[in-house]
Amino acid sequence: MSVVSLAPAMLKDNSPSASPITPVAANEAQTVQRPKSRSSRVTLGDDGNPLYVRARAPEWTMRVFAMLCGIALFIGAWEILSKTGGGRLPDPVSTWHSAVQLFSDPFYRKGPNDQGIGWNILNSLGRVGIGFGMAAAVGIPLGFMIGRFRFLSDMASPIISMLRPVSPLAWLPIGLLVFKAANPAAIYVIFISSIWPMIINTAVGVRQIPEDYMNVAKVLKLSEWKVFTKILFPAVLPYMMTGVRLAIGVAWLVIVAAEMLTGGVGIGFWVWDEWNNLNVQHIIIAIFTVGIVGLALEQLLIFAARRFNYE
Amino acid sequence: MGKYLQIESVGMVFETKKGPFTALEDINLEIAEGEFVSLIGHSGCGKSTLLNLIAGLLKTTDGTMILAEREISGPGPDRGVVFQNHSLLPWLTCFDNVYLAVERVFAGKEDKASLKKRTHEALALVGLTHAEQKYPHEISGGMKQRVGIARALSMQPKVLLMDEPFGALDALTRAHLQDELTRIVGETGSTVVMVTHDVDEAVLLSDRVVMMTNGPAATIGEILHVDLPRPRERLALAAHPRYMALRSEVLKFLYQKQLKVAA
Ligand SMILES: Nc1ncnc2c1ncn2[C@@H]1O[C@H](COP(=O)(O)OP(=O)(O)O)[C@@H](O)[C@H]1O
Ligand SMILES: [Mg+2]
Numbered sequence: 001m002s003v004v005s006l007a008p009a010m011l012k013d014n015s016p017s018a019s020p021i022t023p024v025a026a027n028e029a030q031t032v033q034r035p036k037s038r039s040s041r042v043t044l045g046d047d048g049n050p051l052y053v054r055a056r057a058p059e060w061t062m063r064v065f066a067m068l069c070g071i072a073l074f075i076g077a078w079e080i081l082s083k084t085g086g087g088r089l090p091d092p093v094s095t096w097h098s099a100v101q102l103f104s105d106p107f108y109r110k111g112p113n114d115q116g117i118g119w120n121i122l123n124s125l126g127r128v129g130i131g132f133g134m135a136a137a138v139g140i141p142l143g144f145m146i147g148r149f150r151f152l153s154d155m156a157s158p159i160i161s162m163l164r165p166v167s168p169l170a171w172l173p174i175g176l177l178v179f180k181a182a183n184p185a186a187i188y189v190i191f192i193s194s195i196w197p198m199i200i201n202t203a204v205g206v207r208q209i210p211e212d213y214m215n216v217a218k219v220l221k222l223s224e225w226k227v228f229t230k231i232l233f234p235a236v237l238p239y240m241m242t243g244v245r246l247a248i249g250v251a252w253l254v255i256v257a258a259e260m261l262t263g264g265v266g267i268g269f270w271v272w273d274e275w276n277n278l279n280v281q282h283i284i285i286a287i288f289t290v291g292i293v294g295l296a297l298e299q300l301l302i303f304a305a306r307r308f309n310y311e
Numbered sequence: 312m313g314k315y316l317q318i319e320s321v322g323m324v325f326e327t328k329k330g331p332f333t334a335l336e337d338i339n340l341e342i343a344e345g346e347f348v349s350l351i352g353h354s355g356c357g358k359s360t361l362l363n364l365i366a367g368l369l370k371t372t373d374g375t376m377i378l379a380e381r382e383i384s385g386p387g388p389d390r391g392v393v394f395q396n397h398s399l400l401p402w403l404t405c406f407d408n409v410y411l412a413v414e415r416v417f418a419g420k421e422d423k424a425s426l427k428k429r430t431h432e433a434l435a436l437v438g439l440t441h442a443e444q445k446y447p448h449e450i451s452g453g454m455k456q457r458v459g460i461a462r463a464l465s466m467q468p469k470v471l472l473m474d475e476p477f478g479a480l481d482a483l484t485r486a487h488l489q490d491e492l493t494r495i496v497g498e499t500g501s502t503v504v505m506v507t508h509d510v511d512e513a514v515l516l517s518d519r520v521v522m523m524t525n526g527p528a529a530t531i532g533e534i535l536h537v538d539l540p541r542p543r544e545r546l547a548l549a550a551h552p553r554y555m556a557l558r559s560e561v562l563k564f565l566y567q568k569q570l571k572v573a574a
Contacts, residue, residue, distance in 0.1 A: 215392070
């Protein structure tokens with residue numbers, strides 16, 4: 001996923017939160033009937049449609065089976081490539097053994113440039129956490145203001161449209177220049193590349209608040225603070241979470257590249273170091289590690305976002 | 312009859328991309344305290360626009376509106392609005408939805424316990440005590456609309472404004488809620504302005520039925536006094552000759568005098 005592809009992803013992610021405005025034509029009779037149907041064999045879902053919980057089990061196993069097939073195919077292809085590639089690509093089994101060895105002692109320290117993979121991952125996550133955290137602290141309030149006030153939106157939109165497509169690494173020289181140190185420069189690159197999805201999604205969320213909700217605020221003449229806490233914030237939360245998720249994704253994507261250039265302890269630098277050592281097994285392990293950590297971050301946020309779905 | 316709500320030569324012109332569009336013109340109406348008035352007319356004639364003008368969500372481009380001797384200049388909690396699609400906040404429970412309104416109106420004058428009491432009472436009035444802690448998506452459309460009514464009434468508004476409150480409901484639920492509304496208004500003595508496109512609903516519930524001409528530049532065509540005694544019984548009325556006569560008056564207005572060309 002590149003930074004440029006954010007816009008369509010955002011639109012897609014926003015669709016579920018648009019559902020609060022669809023009128024529901026349910027009727028009273030339905031609610032009365034429900035408990036009756038519950039006692040029979042068929043279980044009813046939230047929408048009143050039968051769920052057939054038991055019938056789902058085979059579908060489940062099919063999906064797991066398909067997943068396993070995919071993984072097997074992937075490892076098979078890798079095995080064949082490693083056998084035919086003139087021995088340059090390590091095979092899955094030796095990579096696995098190397099990974100087991102590597103992860104059996106993840107937290108050793110032998111000088112500044114030779115530390116366990118655990119330390120490298122934690123250092124990268126730390127940079128992402130700080131850069132992303134600052135981006136959220138700035139980007140989310142900014143998004144709210146841009147969404148709420150037309151003037152600010154008109155003011156900001158040309159700048160955002162121009163800066164958003166800039167490759168994150170293009171910011172690195174400026175960071176190095178300003179901070180004169182690698183670590184803050186890397187954090188700053190994370191900051192600047194992960195701030196856009198949060199600004200944009202939050203602003204879009206504010207603009208998409210159904211007019212009905214704002215009419216409630218108007219009719220009740222709620223104070224700005226009540227409007228924010230009772231209407232604006234909860235209504236925007238799902239959009240904001242989408243922005244946060246995209247931002248974390250971008251941040252994790254960028255950190256590897258930034259660390260390759262800046263050095264220090266971190267998964268990106270570690271990859272570069274292993275390349276200099278020509279340890280291809282470790283590079284492959286690093287790729288998987290980066291992928292798995294990214295997946296875990298994403299899943300964590302999807303899980304968190306689900307809590308804010310009101311429908 | 313007292314003049315509680317006065318609408319004097321009110322007009323509404325929308326600025327559109329194709330130039331100004333006159334939705335309403337020269338609307339004159341006086342509503343007494345405790346009166347139940349419904350607005351009926353073909354779709355697009357400007358019923359919602361008129362209601363939103365009273366609510367203060369729109370600003371008149373012509374004329375004045377006075378409620379209880381004060382000019383209407385914007386929205387405010389002295390006018391309780393029940394929206395067509397309930398407009399409950401999905402992240403708040405039924406209780407909290409109503410409490411938000413109660414708190415807004417009475418927080419300065421009363422302590423928390425009595426605010427809560429008001430909220431419980433409002434929900435009890437619409438028969439939803441059992442659903443207080445439910446979220447809007449957990450209850451049926453009819454129940455949501457009842458919470459909307461409870462929210463509007465909990466503020467003890469001077470007028471209750473309802474825009475096709477039962478339009479999205481099935482016939483049985485609608486009939487049930489109409490009876491509920493009759494009972495509630497009987498208990499509270501509220502002044503009500505209700506938009507509807509349902510002739511039976513208008514005649515059954517109202518003291519007067521205001522019939523609007525087709526837009527653009529819609530205005531009040533005729534006003535029908537519903538002189539049926541209260542309490543009104545749905546079943547007894549169905550065969551009541553006076554009810555039939557009133558009903559056919561409205562139908563005649565809608566389908567002869569204001570026949571909509573190509574709906
Ligand atoms: N904000 C607006 N801008 C322009 N035209 C509008 C606006 N709101 C309503 N109208 C127009 O005013 C007329 C009356 O609308 P409305 O009051 O919603 O009708 P009704 O509720 O009787 O169906 C319609 O022709 C509609 O297109
Ligand atoms: Mg309407």
